[in-house]
Amino acid sequence: MPIIDDEGRLFGTVNIIDALVVLFVLAVVVAGVALLTGGGSSDETPTRTVVVDVGQQPGYVIDAIEEGSVETSDIVAVENKAIASGGGNDRLRLTVTLAVTENADGLPTFAEDRLYVGRQVQLDLGTTIVSGTVIEMR
Structure with missing residues (x-):
């Protein structure tokens, strides 16, 4: 047929x-x-990559911070961990990708506050918690 x-x-x-x-x-x-x-539907969470200066930290804190994915809701990943030398002080700088939302003006917010250069942030990295200042946003 x-x-x-x-x-x-x-x-x-x-x-x-x-x-x-x-x-x-x-x-x-x-x-x-x-x-x-x-x-x-797009279930992707908006993110923003920032560099955070967490200041001088003891070696055990630096060793506890691992680069890669982070199992917390606010932080997506630690992209880079670097020691910045200058003026006789060694300072830990972390490049992290944060899960952000947008406020009514369309500006990024992190942990319910606007994200900007100079803002103090607390980062729960799973194995340790550090605080620092946002020095660069990408």
Whole structure:
């Protein structure tokens, strides 16, 4: 049995033109539903990468901070851990990715307060908690 017979029927039962029209209408309906419902949800949390100067810290605190993903709700990851030398003082600087929200003005907030350079933040890194000053935002 041929797929399309002499009369243009698909498998001898459905007219090929009718089948194409039904498929087209179905595609339009699916596209319309996707357009009206947003096409899918985005569950991604907005993030902001910042550099935090946490000051001088004992070696055991520095050793407890690991680069990589963090299992807390406010901090996504520690991107970099560096010792900054200058003026005779060694200071620990952390580059961290924070989970943020936006306030009514569209500005990022972290831990319910606006995030800005100069703000004091407390970072729960899972294995340790440190406090410092935001010195750079990316």
